[in-house]
Amino acid sequence: MRQLARTVVGALITILTSSFIVFAALSASPGNAATILAGNRATPKTIKEIAHRYGLDQPFLSRYVHWLGGAIHGNFGISLQYRVSVASLLKPRIGTTFMLITLAGIIILVLGIGSAIAATRFPRLGMPVTIGSGLFIAVPTFVAALILVELFALQVSWFPVLGTSSGSITDRLWHLTLPAFALALSWAAFVAQISRASLRGEANREHVQTARGRGLTESQVFRRHVLRNGAIPIVTVFGLTIAGLVAGSVVVEQAFGIDGIGSFLVQSVAAKDTNCVMAIALILVVCFVVVTAIADMVYWLLDPRVRSGLGR
Amino acid sequence: MTTPVLAIEHLHVELPVRAEMRTVLHDVSLTIGPSEALGLVGESGSGKSMTARSIMRLLSPGASTTGTILFEGVDVLTMHHDALLAFRRKGVAMIYQDPRAHINPVRTIGDFLTEGILLDGSVSTAEAQAKVISLLDEVGIPDAKRRLRQYPHQLSGGLLQRVMIAAALSEEPRLLLADEPTTALDVTTQEEVMAILDQLRVERSLAMLFITHDLDLAAAVSDRVAAMYAGVIIEVGDAASLHTDSLHPYTVGLLDSRPEFGARVRARPIPGRPILASEAPPGCVFAERCPYVTERCRSERPILREVDGRLVACHRAEELRGTISFAGAQEPR
Numbered sequence: 023m024r025q026l027a028r029t030v031v032g033a034l035i036t037i038l039t040s041s042f043i044v045f046a047a048l049s050a051s052p053g054n055a056a057t058i059l060a061g062n063r064a065t066p067k068t069i070k071e072i073a074h075r076y077g078l079d080q081p082f083l084s085r086y087v088h089w090l091g092g093a094i095h096g097n098f099g100i101s102l103q104y105r106v107s108v109a110s111l112l113k114p115r116i117g118t119t120f121m122l123i124t125l126a127g128i129i130i131l132v133l134g135i136g137s138a139i140a141a142t143r144f145p146r147l148g149m150p151v152t153i154g155s156g157l158f159i160a161v162p163t164f165v166a167a168l169i170l171v172e173l174f175a176l177q178v179s180w181f182p183v184l185g186t187s188s189g190s191i192t193d194r195l196w197h198l199t200l201p202a203f204a205l206a207l208s209w210a211a212f213v214a215q216i217s218r219a220s221l222r223g224e225a226n227r228e229h230v231q232t233a234r235g236r237g238l239t240e241s242q243v244f245r246r247h248v249l250r251n252g253a254i255p256i257v258t259v260f261g262l263t264i265a266g267l268v269a270g271s272v273v274v275e276q277a278f279g280i281d282g283i284g285s286f287l288v289q290s291v292a293a294k295d296t297n298c299v300m301a302i303a304l305i306l307v308v309c310f311v312v313v314t315a316i317a318d319m320v321y322w323l324l325d326p327r328v329r330s331g332l333g334r
Numbered sequence: 335m336t337t338p339v340l341a342i343e344h345l346h347v348e349l350p351v352r353a354e355m356r357t358v359l360h361d362v363s364l365t366i367g368p369s370e371a372l373g374l375v376g377e378s379g380s381g382k383s384m385t386a387r388s389i390m391r392l393l394s395p396g397a398s399t400t401g402t403i404l405f406e407g408v409d410v411l412t413m414h415h416d417a418l419l420a421f422r423r424k425g426v427a428m429i430y431q432d433p434r435a436h437i438n439p440v441r442t443i444g445d446f447l448t449e450g451i452l453l454d455g456s457v458s459t460a461e462a463q464a465k466v467i468s469l470l471d472e473v474g475i476p477d478a479k480r481r482l483r484q485y486p487h488q489l490s491g492g493l494l495q496r497v498m499i500a501a502a503l504s505e506e507p508r509l510l511l512a513d514e515p516t517t518a519l520d521v522t523t524q525e526e527v528m529a530i531l532d533q534l535r536v537e538r539s540l541a542m543l544f545i546t547h548d549l550d551l552a553a554a555v556s557d558r559v560a561a562m563y564a565g566v567i568i569e570v571g572d573a574a575s576l577h578t579d580s581l582h583p584y585t586v587g588l589l590d591s592r593p594e595f596g597a598r599v600r601a602r603p604i605p606g607r608p609i610l611a612s613e614a615p616p617g618c619v620f621a622e623r624c625p626y627v628t629e630r631c632r633s634e635r636p637i638l639r640e641v642d643g644r645l646v647a648c649h650r651a652e653e654l655r656g657t658i659s660f661a662g663a664q665e666p667r
């Protein structure tokens with residue numbers, strides 16, 4: 023319970039600090055929101071009026087407090103580009119991005135950790151896994167996207183080339199499969215290498231020898247003594263990976279023309295829509311912090327030594 | 335004649351080291367009778383632990399093993415999968431030197447203790463727990479119920495080694511392999527743990543291979559003692575006589591090199607450094623360090639032969655008997 027409280031407080035402090043940095047950085051960026059809102063033919067007087075109406079003439083700190091207060095309630099102000107509330111623009115896009123990331127996460131889990139387990143249990147698979155993961159780890163996301171589209175959308179047309187669907191869940195998944203793979207491949211390779219190293223290190227530990235000497239079968243030894251112990255660092259890496267996917271989704275959504283949070287961020291930056299950029303940045307930070315906090319908790323549950331506040 | 339619990343015959347083990355096979359055990363033969371304790375002494379690297387690991391068939395993959403290791407008349411080295419598992423479950427149990435490394439740190443003590451019993455599937459968890467609680471009592475761990483829920487890092491080294499002993503006994507083995515069970519503990523707990531192990535073994539009339547570098551300790555808890563050097567058994571005899579009247583120069587040297595508490599005489603180490611089995615010369619493995627070395631010792635390896643009811647691998651055993659001393663020995667250049 024105390025650990026939970028500590029993690030939550032830590033997460034809140036991180037979010038608060040980063041929200042301030044996000045707000046300060048974007049406030050300092052060139053471009054005046056009031057000028058943009060007022061449009062091309064505005065007089066200095068209308069600009070002043072608009073600035074006053076949106077509280078843009080207030081001092082920096084009070085603007086920050088006002089913005090943060092709104093953000094807590096899901097109110098991020100209005101989009102400078104579309105003149106509607108930021109929240110209404112983000113809501114449908116969050117679902118799409120969430121689905122993309124979840125799908126990519128599952129692919130990483132299955133491919134990355136699965137291949138590491140296979141390579142540890144069956145040493146004969148070690149070489150292919152090493153070569154495969156070494157290869158995929160070096161492929162950048164946008165290259166993976168191009169290759170996957172070429173192979174599976176253009177050559178054999180199993181999957182659509184571009185776009186999202188608003189139809190049934192299976193149809194949406196079908197549209198997101200290639201993007202999810204593009205996003206997941208290099209991360210899966212990374213997770214595979216880390217997991218393999220962790221499992222292999224654990225398999226050579228003395229206590230594993232004890233278990234083998236007691237007459238446990240190889241699969242019992244692996245399940246009870248290698249996997250559980252080796253999972254501890256894997257959880258940390260997997261948590262960071264998911265957080266990294268949030269950032270990686272920006273590239274993939276652009277490449278596949280998916281109307282999610284990531285591509286919307288790029289669009290908003292181009293349009294100098296600071297309100298949207300701030301909102302998305304804050305949401306990404308929150309996702310990152312939440313995922314890392316969950317990884318921390320799982321880590322804590324898996325390792326009794328951490329639980330009793332002892333190092334190794 | 336009864337079948338010995340363990341009979342090792344001409345065991346030769348080579349391990350791969352950087353694409354090269356290196357000898358670690360050479361022509362090792364040992365027997366342990368029912369309820370007999372055999373001490374195996376030697377310096378580090380002499381092959382004591384390798385002998386134990388060979389018996390368990392826990393050598394690293396790629397090891398090449400020849401000879402036979404008969405457990406109750408059945409060769410362990412040719413056992414198939416199921417027979418090997420059964421042998422490890424019910425036949426033999428090993429107590430390792432460092433309990434902290436040899437017990438899984440993320441599982442509870444209870445989990446570690448009951449794991450062996452529960453393997454059969456014929457015993458319920460509650461029965462297994464009751465059994466290990468009474469075993470913990472026997473090894474002198476009070477408040478056993480609470481201990482079952484604790485993790486290894488919450489127990490001291492001495493307690494953890496008792497847990498290891500309890501775990502070994504939980505499987506009701508016929509042969510116990512104790513690989514330096516007290517070396518990793520501090521001196522005050524060493525004696526307690528050794529006393530418990532000795533008492534429980536005698537009560538159960540278990541056969542034991544007791545590995546140690548401490549000749550006195552081996553003599554105290556074993557019926558017979560075998561001395562090992564560079565992967566070769568050089569002397570085997572009953573505990574009392576090996577201790578007082580050793581036949582092999584190396585064993586005498588081992589006895590001389592013990593630091594004695596309160597003694598005025600300084601301990602005399604054997605000159606030279608111990609060699610590995612892979613560095614052994616064609617002749618006697620101890621030739622380089624032996625003050626009584628002859629031409630024959632350098633060219634012909636002495637085999638283990640019977641002298642006066644004991645076994646010794648020395649060409650000059652009869653002639654040197656009772657006269658061996660390292661007092662005048664010089665550090666070789």
